Amino acid sequence: MRVLGIAESTYYDRKKREASKADPSEESKSPSTVRRGRPGTEYSLTKDGRKISNEQIKAWLLELVESEGREYGYKRLARCLQDRHQLVLGKKKAYRLCKELQILHVQWAVKTK
Secondary structure (H helix, E strand, O other): OOOOOOOOHHHHHHHHHHHHHHHHHHHHHOOOOOOOOOOOOOEEEOOOOOOOEEEHHHHHHHHHHHHHHOOOOOOHHHHHHHHOOOOEOOHHHHHHHHHOOOOOOOOOOOOOO
């Protein structure tokens, strides 16, 4: 790709994007709505291998948020579910579920001079 003056990966990425623009089924999707990566699962496992649905996990998250007098972040909520229900649940999935439930807290604003 020395002739074009760009990296090889950039060339093939642009080529792929142009091909997807030509595909009529992809036209209706905007770039912000297309999710990349592996799709999320509809369940999580416990330490003994049982499947627990995301709906049950959301109910537990809501119980935790309502019952506790304090406000916890998604990392601490994930840890509570791991301890109380023996779930194998990562913080990223806890973040995604909290975001769906709209129980995330407002982040600190970055102060600029």
